[in-house]
Amino acid sequence: MGLDTILNWEQEEPLLNSIHIHGDEDPIFPIKYIKDCIIVPGGTHIMIINRFRWFNEHLPDIILS
Numbered sequence: 001m002g003l004d005t006i007l008n009w010e011q012e013e014p015l016l017n018s019i020h021i022h023g024d025e026d027p028i029f030p031i032k033y034i035k036d037c038i039i040v041p042g043g044t045h046i047m048i049i050n051r052f053r054w055f056n057e058h059l060p061d062i063i064l065s
Contacts, residue, residue, distance in 0.1 A: 019062060023047045038062065 014020070014036060023043020024031045031039065038058075043051050 021062070023051070 020034070020037035021040060022029070022031060022034050022037040023040045023045070025042055026045045026047075028045040040047055040051055040054055043054070048055065
C-alpha cells in the first residue's frame, strides 16, 4: 500500500503551513527535485537516524519560528 501511495501521489502544491526538511544526499528523493525546503547537509533518506544531532540542535528553533 505504501508503494502504491508513493507511485500515485497527486499532490502538486505544497501543503499550507508545512515545513519540509530534506537531506542533500537523499538517493531516494534527490534534492534536485525538491523546492522550498530546509536542507540538512549530508542528510540521506535515513537522516532521522544518523543525523539526529542536527535535528536535536535545529528542530526547537524550526518549531518555534
